[in-house]
Amino acid sequence: MATIDGNRLLADLKALRRFGATGTGVVRPTFSEVDMASRRWLVERMTEAGLDAGIDGVGNVIGRSRQPGPALLIGSHSDTQPRGGWLDGAMGVIYGIEVARALPDHAIDVASWADEEGTYWGFLGSGTFCGEDVEGCAPLDAAINSAGLAGVPKARAEDGRYRCYLEAHIEQGGVLEAENKKLGVVTHIVGMNGFDVTFTGQQNHAGTTPMGLRKDAGAAAIRFAHEVQTTMASVAGPHSVWTIGRIAFDPGAPSIIPGRAELYVQVRDIAPETLRRMEDHVRALVAAADRRGPCRAALSGGDDGVRPAAMDEDLQKHIAAAAERHAPGLWRKMPSGAGHDAQVLARRMPAAMLFVPSIQGISHDFAEDTHEADIVLGCQVLATAAESILAG
Template sequence: MPDTQTNANGERVLADLNALRAIGAYKTGVHKPTFSEPHRQSLDWLVQKLPDAGLSATIDGIGNVLGTSTKAGPKLLAGSHLESQNYAGWLDGPLGVIYALEAARVLNADPSVKGAVEVAAWCDEEGHFGSFLGSRSYVGQVTEAEIDAARDRTGGRAMRDALAEMGLSGRARVAVEPGRHVGYLEAHIEQGDTLESSHLAVGVVTSIVGIWQYRINFSGEQNHAGTTRMAVRKDAGLALAKFCVAIDERFPDTCGPRTVWTTGRITLEPGAPSIIPGGAEMLFQIRDDNPAVIARLEELLRTMADEASAKGPCTVSVEKIRTGAPAMMNAGFQDAIEAASKAVAGGRSIRMPSGAGHDAQMLATVMPAGMLFVPSIGGISHHWTENTADVDIVTGAQVFVDACRRILSA
């Protein structure tokens, strides 16, 4: 395939991304929670743009925007999401939607390209109301009861009320049409520093890691912080601290090369300055794309808990509260992205897993899926300073469009 064919228009891509940034702007980022006014305006903006790519646009009953084509030939679904975390960055989500829009604009109008790119903006990937609600709905995993119960985690607004205010009450939800698509392709900022620190332009995602989450409980004895001698205390908070340090010491010998683990929340009971904590809890998360690694680490965790309980004075229990199977990216799609990188980005790409979750992991349950990463400056994400150099945004768009062309012609 020659490299001289029509490709992404970098200026148009940057202009579109900046147009979306202007809706709900916050400092250099955006504040665009799901079903907020800026989110609604962003969906409408996309609906207005899709016809330029030869696509018919609809917003479905859960807030997914879908652009469909009547062009003959294979269809490749591409997209990401338009809402943001609270007071967060401008590229997390919109980058993938605009790349998909650009690919559709370039390829759908090109009679030499067999088939078309269809565009999706999945609603609430950021989880204001639930977990991947839009893409999960599309793959058939969201019930009406789940929507009935969903509330905004920040303000508590019921999802049904939010849908009504968006004018979406009673609309059907669009579900995957088996056989319609050859697969799904999504671009995203890396949200880490692997590409930047290696001076690379493109990450070819091999898998989206699974997330395993544990609630680790420490049970001691609540007592008076003034009258209880150190020697007889059963301080659940101290037991927790020792356990955190032990994880830090022992996990590196057992983990895989890319495993990450995080204690994100700690609670002491009752949490008063003059009371020795009788109970303590930590939320602990492990991510890896290899379930065998997770299994080893979980066994280590349980062994450590048993050892700590046997040693005393507190008892430790480990409860698994979330199991997330990793999503493998399609091998052919990885090859297409790598070939596109060689063709238009000097081959400055690397294969890597995604440590963060993305809509692609939901789509991967029903069709071949692939992901492309562009560098994140300083690896920063979920913060208004999140950014990517313009040159990297443009290069990424060119690789993405070229990869779509290769997949459609495969």
């Protein structure tokens, strides 16, 4: 059985953390200088691991094994949220490198997918690898240019090269910790969609404009948001989530009736038909708000939603067996409420995911962390699963 080197794994994770380290967290948005430096460092680590490694035209770092395939592809992302944690994505990339080092005679490719967090375009790297090109996003084109990647070829998933895709990630929730489990075998990755909803009324003086004559865009936004909060459950499933994470009134002053208001509604579910009902419900509520007036209501976005993805059942069995071997009784099956590159890869090849516990369920925050023993255990389980998959 392949044995990973826990000290080497942790040393590389901590070395990667230094790129953009800010307090206990990491600030490493895609295509920033520190992000590009970290990608060059990843190329060096992959090359040392015996892979043919490079950075492609959208920033993906891909290390290709020289062993005969079909290969196992292991990856995640090394970019961060604007104020992110040190493990979100990064851990899965270093796991890939460590598993490739632990199984040098096996065909294992490793990837760090660009811009999973959507600094410019969410899932840019995994999407491009799977054949989905982003067009017409000027800020992205400018960032690619200034990162020196203009004209560099984009890597694509070659037909027939891959057996499957594996991704390990921190849970980003508190389920494993609450149940004292050490590992999660992911069954589904949630699909999600989001909508910008804009209300347009008439800005006016909050003292001299009678209630009956107002076109208060803020009041219209509040009524709509309350409808979302109170009626979504009627179309949602038991595991659905919906969030209004952002709202703003313009001009946003105490004595001025807002002439414009904007908010963002996000919906997530693991069942495609449930997600579709939630999306339709948002659209229907916006249309109803627009019809009743006196403010106009308009919806934009929602075209680039991510569909739910089921993880491959055979791969789940390999991961579950490895988990049971290294941590008997300390693992569970669970859905992923967060989006991951694995759901993009799942459109091209069998894919599966492994979770390790997040301390206090915290992520997307400088305080994000996982116990070192759990980090090492997760990588060993991934290596054992990889070995059994490639032997299968």
